[in-house]
Amino acid sequence: MGCSDLASEPLRILTAVPLCDGHDSAVMAVNQALILQGYEVVYLGYHRSVQDIVRAAIQEDVVAVGISSYNGGHLEFFREVVELLEVKGRCDIGVFGGGGGTITPADVVLMKSYGVDEIFLAGTSFEFIDERLRELYGGGRDRAECELEIANDDRGLAMVLSSVGSLEIDRKKWVRGSAKVIGFTGPGGAGKSTLIDEWVRGYLADHPVGRVAILTHDPSSMERGGLLADRASMVYAQDDRVFMRSLATRGRQGGFAPSTEVCLRVLASVAAGFDHVLVETVGTGQEALPFENSVIDTKVLVLHPEYGARVQLQKILMMDSADVVVLNKTDWASAARAVEEVAHQISLSNEGEVRLYQTQASEHGNVGVTELRKDLLG
Amino acid sequence: MERDSEFDPAGGDATGISLPRLPLPELDEPGAIARYLCGEGLPGEFPFLSSAYPEMYLDPEDGSKPQEEPTRLFAGLGTAEETNARFHLLTKSQKSHRLSTAFDGPTLYGMDSDADGVFGKIGEGGVAVDTVEDMERLFDGFDLSDPQTSVSMTINGPAPTIMAMYVAAAKRRFGPNVEKVLRGTVQADILKEVQGQNEVLFPVASSLRFLLDMMEYSVSHFPKWYPISISGYHISQAGATPVQQAAYTLSNGFSYADMMREQGVAVDVFAPRLSFFFDCGVDVEFIALSRVCRKIWAIGMREVFGGDNRSQLLKMHTQTSGRSLVSAEFKNNLTRTALEMMMAYMNATNSCHSNSADEPFTTPSEEYVKLASHGQSILLEESGLFRHMMNGLSGSPGMKAVERAVESEILKEFAEIERLGGVLGAMEHRYQRSQIQAASYRYEQQILSGERRVIGLNRYADSNDAELPSVVRVTDAVKLKQLERVRAFKMKNKEAAAEALDGLSQVVENGGNVFAQLVETVEVCSLGQITERLQRDVGIFRPMI
Numbered sequence: 042m043g044c045s046d047l048a049s050e051p052l053r054i055l056t057a058v059p060l061c062d063g064h065d066s067a068v069m070a071v072n073q074a075l076i077l078q079g080y081e082v083v084y085l086g087y088h089r090s091v092q093d094i095v096r097a098a099i100q101e102d103v104v105a106v107g108i109s110s111y112n113g114g115h116l117e118f119f120r121e122v123v124e125l126l127e128v129k130g131r132c133d134i135g136v137f138g139g140g141g142g143t144i145t146p147a148d149v150v151l152m153k154s155y156g157v158d159e160i161f162l163a164g165t166s167f168e169f170i171d172e173r174l175r176e177l178y179g180g181g182r183d184r185a186e187c188e189l190e191i192a193n194d195d196r197g198l199a200m201v202l203s204s205v206g207s208l209e210i211d212r213k214k215w216v217r218g219s220a221k222v223i224g225f226t227g228p229g230g231a232g233k234s235t236l237i238d239e240w241v242r243g244y245l246a247d248h249p250v251g252r253v254a255i256l257t258h259d260p261s262s263m264e265r266g267g268l269l270a271d272r273a274s275m276v277y278a279q280d281d282r283v284f285m286r287s288l289a290t291r292g293r294q295g296g297f298a299p300s301t302e303v304c305l306r307v308l309a310s311v312a313a314g315f316d317h318v319l320v321e322t323v324g325t326g327q328e329a330l331p332f333e334n335s336v337i338d339t340k341v342l343v344l345h346p347e348y349g350a351r352v353q354l355q356k357i358l359m360m361d362s363a364d365v366v367v368l369n370k371t372d373w374a375s376a377a378r379a380v381e382e383v384a385h386q387i388s389l390s391n392e393g394e395v396r397l398y399q400t401q402a403s404e405h406g407n408v409g410v411t412e413l414r415k416d417l418l419g
Numbered sequence: 420m421e422r423d424s425e426f427d428p429a430g431g432d433a434t435g436i437s438l439p440r441l442p443l444p445e446l447d448e449p450g451a452i453a454r455y456l457c458g459e460g461l462p463g464e465f466p467f468l469s470s471a472y473p474e475m476y477l478d479p480e481d482g483s484k485p486q487e488e489p490t491r492l493f494a495g496l497g498t499a500e501e502t503n504a505r506f507h508l509l510t511k512s513q514k515s516h517r518l519s520t521a522f523d524g525p526t527l528y529g530m531d532s533d534a535d536g537v538f539g540k541i542g543e544g545g546v547a548v549d550t551v552e553d554m555e556r557l558f559d560g561f562d563l564s565d566p567q568t569s570v571s572m573t574i575n576g577p578a579p580t581i582m583a584m585y586v587a588a589a590k591r592r593f594g595p596n597v598e599k600v601l602r603g604t605v606q607a608d609i610l611k612e613v614q615g616q617n618e619v620l621f622p623v624a625s626s627l628r629f630l631l632d633m634m635e636y637s638v639s640h641f642p643k644w645y646p647i648s649i650s651g652y653h654i655s656q657a658g659a660t661p662v663q664q665a666a667y668t669l670s671n672g673f674s675y676a677d678m679m680r681e682q683g684v685a686v687d688v689f690a691p692r693l694s695f696f697f698d699c700g701v702d703v704e705f706i707a708l709s710r711v712c713r714k715i716w717a718i719g720m721r722e723v724f725g726g727d728n729r730s731q732l733l734k735m736h737t738q739t740s741g742r743s744l745v746s747a748e749f750k751n752n753l754t755r756t757a758l759e760m761m762m763a764y765m766n767a768t769n770s771c772h773s774n775s776a777d778e779p780f781t782t783p784s785e786e787y788v789k790l791a792s793h794g795q796s797i798l799l800e801e802s803g804l805f806r807h808m809m810n811g812l813s814g815s816p817g818m819k820a821v822e823r824a825v826e827s828e829i830l831k832e833f834a835e836i837e838r839l840g841g842v843l844g845a846m847e848h849r850y851q852r853s854q855i856q857a858a859s860y861r862y863e864q865q866i867l868s869g870e871r872r873v874i875g876l877n878r879y880a881d882s883n884d885a886e887l888p889s890v891v892r893v894t895d896a897v898k899l900k901q902l903e904r905v906r907a908f909k910m911k912n913k914e915a916a917a918e919a920l921d922g923l924s925q926v927v928e929n930g931g932n933v934f935a936q937l938v939e940t941v942e943v944c945s946l947g948q949i950t951e952r953l954q955r956d957v958g959i960f961r962p963m964i
Contacts, residue, residue: 060536061524063617066658066859069964073860086962087617088528090536112524113892114539121536143544143780145890163746163779164876166867230848235961242958274961405622405958 051081051266051289052178055098056107058087059118064111067139071109074167075174076266081289086273091121093279097272098126098134100284102199104178105135105158113143116151123156130196132156135178139165195284198313202286205303217336218311220254222318223417224332226296227343229324232369234271236343236402237319239410240417242277244317251316254284254308258298258323261289271321284308284315296322305336317418332362339417345370346379361390367413371401432803440477441809455814459714462767462809466717468710468822469810470767471732476805495521495545496782497893498901499556502546507560508785509792515567518558518603519772521545522574522581529577529620531909531947532901541901542893544782545573548581549905551941554588563589563597570603571648571736576620578607579633580949582646583937604645604694607633610671610842611650614851615657617962620950623846625957631682633934634675638689645694647675648736654851655698656742658859661705662825664698665712666832667851673719674842680724690720690730699763700740701755706812707821709735709766715829737768744779748875752776757794764798764805765812771795781890852963905945912943919943920952927956 054075056068065087072082083101085094098106106126108119115138123136138144138152139161149160158177161170225233234257241253255278261267267289272278278285286308288298298304301320308318320337332340342363360366368383370376380399387395396416400409441462446452460466463473495502502520510516522545525537531549532541541547548554561568574581582605589597609626612619619626630647637646651659651668659667672693679689697712699705716733720726739759744752753776763771773791775783783791799805812818839845846852865871872878909916919940926936940949 061528061530061540063527065617065964066856067863069856070860070863084964086964088962092536112540113543114524114537117539118536141779143890145780164866238961270964273964276959276961403622403961404624 051079051261051291052174053081053083053101053103054105054107054174054178055083055085055094055101055103056109057085057089057094057097058109058111059114060088060090061114062110062112063087064109064141067111067141068107068109071107071139071167071170072268075171076262076268078167078171079265080174081261081267081269083287084268084270084273085279086270089279091118091125094122095125095129095131096195096279096281097285099129099131099196100199100286101269102203103134105137105174108136108138110138110140111143115140115144116148119152119157120155127156137161137174137177139163139170198284198307199286201307202300202304205300205307215306215310215312217306217309218314220309220313220315220318221339221417222305222309222320222337223339223341224320224322224337225341225343226322226325226332227367228345228348231324231343231345231348232402233321233324233343234275236367236369236400236410236413237321238275238277239402239405239407240319240414241275241280241283243406243411243414244418245277245280245282248316252282252284252314254313254315254318255286256301256304256308256318256320257285257287258296258301258321259287259289260323261291265291267291290323296325302336309336339364341365341367341417343367343369344379344383346373346375348379360386360395363395365396365398365413365416367398367400367409369400369402371399371409372404438808440480440807441473442811444814459813465721465728465731466714467732468714469813471713471734471769473809475767475809476764476799477809478806495523496891497542497546497897499546499548499553500559501542501897503557503559506558509788515569516561516565517569517571517770518561519571520557520573522572523547526581526946527574527576527618529580529946529950531905531945532898533906533909534947538898538902541898547901548584549901549945549947550908551584551587551591552908553904554581554584555591558588562593564593564600566600566602568602570601572603572605575606575608575612575616576618576626577946577950578605578609579629579934579937580941580946581605582607582633582637583934584941584946586641586938587941598641600643601641602643604648606648606650606696608647608650608671608696610674610846611654611668613846613963614654614667614671615659615855616653619960619962621953622958622960623843625953626960627678629933629953631678632932634679634689634692635682635684636932636934638684638692645692647692648694648696649675650696652696652698652738654855655700655740657855658742658862659855660858661700661702661708662828662832663851663854663858665708665825666829666836667855668695668697669712669715669719669829670833670836670842672716673723676720676724686720686724686726687730690724690726691732694769695733695735697735697737697768698740698742699737699759699766699768700743701758704821704825705759705762706765707818708825709737709763709768711822711826711829715826734769736770736772737763737766738772739763739774741774741778744774744776745873745876746779747873747880749776749779751875752779753790753794756791757798760795760798767810784891849963905947909945909948915943916945916948920948923949923952924956927953 056072058065058068072084075082083103085097094106119138126132126134135158137159141163144160152160159173225237227233257271259267259269269287269289271287290298293299307313308315340363366383366387368380384397387397398409398413400413401407402410446455459468462470506518523542524540525532526548530537532547572581589601607630609630613623634646637644649668649672651664654667655664697709713733717731720731739756743755756773760771760773773794775787775791777784777787836842836845839848839850866873866877869877923936923940926933
């Protein structure tokens with residue numbers, strides 16, 4: 042298919058726990074086991090609707106969806122996932138699952154009859170799950186060759202993003218649109234995902250039309266499998282007006298993936314038609330300079346108060362190249378001092394060009410996030 | 420210590436031997452006596468290692484039958500009527516009515532039965548409660564003003580709304596004064612939800628505000644009610660080790676105490692209204708885990724909070740471990756549960772729920788519910804183990820070794836939580852979650868490798884044993900009935916609901932007591948309507964992985 046070699050690429054699957062079910066210890070254990078076997082697992086989290094699961098599966102262009110169900114209703118839920126994937130034109134995406142003893146052997150027969158590929162019951166070894174998934178989904182996909190054309194929906198866009206891989210694209214075909222591309226970087230634990238999600242919440246509430254794309258990054262473990270779990274906590278970004286894609290760094294240093302630049306060009310194109318494209322790096326160290334990328338219009342550095350010690354700040358090279366610095370988690374006791382330190386550092390290194398915002402992204406409707414959003418949209 | 424000389428003439432049933440109601444170690448050196456009294460204490464005395472009360476399960480001295488059986492059986496299935504029928508079945512021969520309620524998935528997540536995508540889950544694993552009318556039906560035929568009736572509701576995220584429905588339903592039936600005599604508890608432990616069980620509706624700060632409003636209201640209006648059940652059970656079920664269960668649960672408890680104190684409620688007003696809920700599994704730590712918890716709590720409440728004797732008491736409900744049960748050769752679960760019950764009573768639990776052997780694959784059937792219930796009666800009433808003598812194994816070298824080891828590990832966890840900024844700070848760092856997840860992963864690996872032995876599953880497994888009894892499922896007709904009922908309620912109250920929800924939003928906005936308002940709101944609004952409105956006002960919880 043397309044131009045990338047599937048055999049050498051990790052299998053990408055989506056895992057989730059159904060609506061009104063919070064039993065996530067089994068799915069987390071399976072996620073962990075699969076990552077060690079080299080899978081890229083996009084984890085959507087628990088208490089997720091059929092719509093959220095199918096939307097994510099299509100946008101992430103995974104080979105299969107794995108659902109872990111523990112408190113009943115699985116007969117209906119799995120069927121709805123299979124049916125909605127078909128309605129949305131992606132019946133090639135497999136559906137498998139597992140759960141506690143509430144799923145009986147008779148249920149398994151019934152679920153397979155309506156299109157579920159496999160159900161792993163309690164006591165199944167991780168080795169068996171891995172083997173079976175490779176057998177089911179490891180042989181490439183049974184779907185039409187995907188052209189480097191954009192179909193006018195998320196499905197086509199998602200397949201294009203899979204196909205471009207790390208290759209250069211035809212720039213004439215992907216003419217840059219009016220989308221504003223905003224990059225968020227910063228150390229792990231600074232609250233970048235929450236900040237973006239709160240940004241999206243405010244955007245969707247204030248703008249009755251328009252769409253946003255989000256490109257997030259997570260590190261690959263041992264340069265292979267990876268847990269891509271940003272969706273699990275970004276609840277407001279699970280919306281039909283948001284296109285979200287999760288990338289694993291696949292061995293690339295510096296906060297991005299090999300295909301980031303190309304993906305951004307596609308997402309920022311006229312054809313894709315987004316108003317804003319938000320890109321989040323993995324949690325970076327002090328030395329990282331992820332935004333050499335020319336596609337990014339505004340570079341935002343997100344810090345939390347514990348990073349406020351002056352001696353550490355001097356080492357953060359991003360301070361020099363950021364357009365905006367956000368000090369998040371202002372509810373922490375150390376915030377007041379950190380604000381002073383960051384402001385001082387900015388004044389030393391940037392001749393006052395850098396804008397500083399204070400946010401508490403975990404607070405609903407936080408004033409600082411609203412101000413930041415207005416600045417970035419302006 | 421002269422109680423040592425009190426002998427029970429009825430002692431041993433078989434031979435008529437005489438046993439002391441309270442056997443004590445033979446100590447004559449003053450230092451050893453002091454160490455015993457300070458480190459362990461007599462039953463019902465600080466630091467309450469042995470038990471919260473001096474008598475616990477002993478037969479009354481006058482030979483009369485004990486008043487109240489401390490069995491509490493969990494029920495919840497289908498609609499309110501069906502669960503109500505189960506309650507009547509469970510309690511028909513009991514003088515006291517202890518009604519413990521499980522709710523279905525949609526209710527646990529604050530959703531109505533007519534919400535998109537929940538149909539398959541209506542009434543599964545618990546009862547569907549959408550409105551105050553469902554709550555009335557649920558307890559129909561029970562006198563909620565009777566001191567012998569106590570109700571326990573296992574719900575957390577939407578606990579304030581569900582509790583408001585309970586109060587409103589009780590008032591409808593028994594008049595406004597009933598609130599002074601309402602007995603029972605609502606779980607409402609939002610910290611453990613964030614750490615392990617994941618039923619959280621609102622951001623942590625708002626969830627805590629709604630909870631504290633309810634607790635504050637409860638201690639002043641419902642003096643007999645326990646407005647929170649600080650729960651290790653779900654932390655343990657999510658995969659925590661016994662020590663993690665104890666450490667996170669106790670630290671959560673101290674956190675709530677701290678928050679109530681900050682609200683300006685005096686320690687001796689709120690502390691006696693706190694209660695705990697622990698899991699008891701088959702691991703050796705459980706022979707002493709709850710004993711140590713009682714001791715640590717007592718010391719903390721006395722030394723840090725300055726609480727009086729009643730405030731120092733950790734009162735606990737114990738449930739046998741659902742996680743220890745397996746589908747494979749499921750009748751072995753009877754033995755597992757019996758063993759766990761035995762350890763729970765050795766730890767002097769104040770009440771106990773024993774799981775049904777068929778739980779791994781179905782909502783418990785009547786047959787196994789009855790076996791679980793009778794198991795407790797056999798242990799407490801038929802057997803002589805707990806009827807004649809308190810504290811049978813206290814002070815044994817093995818027990819003391821476990822106590823010391825467990826206590827020291829719990830204190831290490833406390834130190835780590837403190838280092839991360841206390842319970843809330845540690846939560847923000849995902850500390851408790853990641854520790855629990857790692858333990859869960861280890862546990863599963865141990866079962867798969869056979870290192871953790873599970874008879875009938877990875878040891879002495881018999882591949883022919885595949886027959887499981889039938890599964891209890893809720894029919895579509897029952898689900899439809901519930902769905903239509905909540906629709907009709909919302910239709911009937913359409914205009915009043917809009918006004919009531921705006922009133923609720925105003926209280927949220929102006930900082931008033933949200934729970935006091937909810938008691939009014941539930942008269943005309945469904946659970947789902949209230950959840951949606953509150954989420955609009957304060958936001959949706961962003962899950963942690």
